[in-house]
Amino acid sequence: MSAVPDKRGQLAALRALVAEKFPQTAPVRSGRLRTGCEALDRRGGLLRGGLTEVCGSLAGGQMVLAALLEAAVREAFWVALIDGADAFEPADWPGDQLDRLLWVRCRETGAALKAADILLRDGNLPVLLLDLQMVPERQLHRIPASTWHRFHRVIENSATVLLVLTPRPLVEGTPSRIAVKIPSPWKAMTASRRQLLDELVAQAFERGREDFFPEDREAPAGRETRTPCVVPSGAA
Amino acid sequence: MFLCLLLPDFRLQAALRWREITGPAAVVDDRADLLLEVNAAARALGITPGQTGPQAMARNGRIHLLPRAEAQEHCLNNLLVDRAMGLSPDVEHTAPGAVIADLHRAAKTLCWQQLADTLVAQFRSDALTLQVGVASTPDLALLAARGADPVAVVYDPSAFVAPLPVSALEPSEAVQQILAAWGVGTVGELLRLPRSGVVERLGAEADDLLRRVSGRHRRPLRTIRQRPEYAEAFDFDYEVETSAPLLFLLRRFLNDLTARLREAGRVARQMVLSIPLDDGSRHERTFAIPSPTADVEVLYRILDTHLETLQLPQRPTGLRLRLEDALPAKDQLQLFESALRDPNLFGETLARLKAFLGNDAVGVPIPADTHEPDRFTVKDFFSREEGRPPADSLSESDRKPALRGLPLRRCRPAPPARVVIQRGRPFGLASEIATGAVTCCAGPYRLSGTWWDPRGWEIEEWDVQLEDGAMFRLARRGRRWTVEGCYEA
DSSP: OTHHHHHHHHHHHHHHHHHHHOGGGSOOOOOEEOOSOHHHHTTSSEETTEEEEEEEOHHHHHHHHHHHHHHHHHHTOOEEEEETTSOBOGGGSOHHHHTTEEEEEOSSHHHHHHHHHHHHHHOOOSEEEEEOTTSOHHHHHTSOHHHHHHHHHHHTTSOOEEEEEESSOOOTTOSEEEEEEOSOHHHHTTSBHHHHHHHOEEEEEETTSTTOOOTTSOOSSOOSSOOOOOOOTTOO | OEEEEEOSSHHHHHHHTTOOOOSOEEEEETTTTEEEEEOHHHHHTTOOTTOBHHHHHHHOTTOEEEEOOHHHHHHHHHHHHHHHHTTOSOEEEEETTEEEEEOTTSOTTOOHHHHHHHHHHHHHHTTOOOEEEEESSHHHHHHHHHHOSSEEEOSOHHHHHTTSBGGGGOOOHHHHHHHHHHTOOBHHHHHHSOHHHHHHHHOHHHHHHHHHHHSOOOOOOOBOOOOOOEEEEEEOSSOOOSSHHHHHHHHHHHHHHHHHHHHTTOEEEEEEEEEEBTTSOEEEEEEEEEEEEOOHHHHHHHHHHHHHSOOOSSOBOEEEEEEEEEOOOOOOOOTTOOOOSOHHHHHHHHHHHHHHHOGGGEEEEEEOSSSSTTOEEEEOGGGTTTTOOOGGGSOTTTSOOOOBSOOOEEOSSOOEEEEEEETTEEEEEEESSOEEEEEEEEEEEEEEEOTTSTTOEEEEEEEEEETTSOEEEEEEETTEEEEEEEEEO
């Protein structure tokens, strides 16, 4: 156990050495994007030039998108939604927020990852949201870990915010992970969007901090799978 | 003064445009199989217009016999008019390959010879041969251009016309025969005859001929008022099976067209690519340029991205490209608005995404003006504002109320479900994505539309929560239940 701090120290020293010798390869952190949602901005906002994994409930993921679109309308920037399961419902969003959205409809994970790659390399849009929450578990298993490393490399020297919405911790080596949920989803059906954003519960974890939870553990706010229930007798 | 721009052997030059042919060549009338025009190399071999194709082949087997290229002739005429309009707003399109510009408003100090030399050099850089005539009347300018090598400036009309053969004035055959019988072979000899006597004997045609060479009669020009058309065309005479020849030609087209745009201080706001196919149909595609530009590389990349994935049902027989021009944009952004860093690169990125996801898979979602579920359009990112009423023009009743509740994640297509109903409410659910007892439900929300139409629709929707907390929207159409989407899982 005592070897761990030494290893971390060695790693930090190695990173400092590489950054000193090859300054052009050192990642440029361009600050954070504040969304206006208190739960998401608690640690200063969303990481620019880095990948943030947002895992947890479907409703929580939708509220992250709502927070981003509100910020996009307020600050006049565009958000790309790469919809891994073609599940976005335009009728449930206000027109001014849709104006700020580029919707990329994908029917499978491979296409969604390729679309994300193309948009990241383009670098024109400041915020990309890759939604994999509705993607079947078997497709999520097939995503190679190298994909996330490639995304890290592409955006580390940019000011792009890349959010990956997942049903469970999935992205290896992510510098930032946020677990989100809406405490009472049924009651939320009559609440305004602003109220929902205020109610959003988010727990942010960042690499290098003690509370960062690794990929093989369940996210505190998320549910990995839904338990099948028995259909009551007499089902038609 | 009037300046005439003339492309000699116009049909041949149009047919040879964009081709690398150096040897003898002739343009052939397909219907009569007669040579219409021949180049100097063919003429040196004794091949002349009016011969048949086999006669020309008999004289030299390596002659290139080209069919008339009417689309290329049209583009070349446009180029000629465009260049003439750069000199004067008063331009007459006298004949195919010939235009006359009225330069009376030009500066007195203008050197005609220098101007004409510049024009000749400009056309030569486009691999075109130009002859220029400058004279005090339009008809003399045309006559001068026809005999120019390559420039003729007429300062003394009488001295210029005197040695010209009468045939240069293109009289009718009857008049030409009479003049030959009189022993009149040149225009000078004709002018020495008493004018009234000639007109009395030969009629109005002779009067017209004499006026044209008098050097004093300035007929009004039949001026044209046309917007410059930036278009190029090519008809293939060989089978094209890959995109490489198309791309090669498109780059050459773009080099030429963008140079013309830059000369005019314009930029391209839209490109129209048209590919005629073997069966008479055509593939046509319009590309809006996100940030109007005259940059060849940017425009070429857009076309390249399109052709990369294009599969045509038939063999292409030609290629047409037209650029719609506009003034360069001078946008002032709002104080806190962030523009796209490189709109053209972004346009190209969207084109790549559309190429592999489909045209309706990338864009800005616009809900349809109906209550029918899952009706929307996906508009192109750069034309999202088109056709949308301004927000402040909507009345209070038109505006949507503030949205409440969780947004839906829709299942496309909606999976069928079995739903147990008790006391008129869903009690249990079984479907491929969710199964369980319903603990909470809200509804029914009844929707219907277009009842007057056989395709009318009627839906009953329920929001339900299962024992495990998952929330879904169910819909009933007749006796059929489906899971429309998911709120929470």
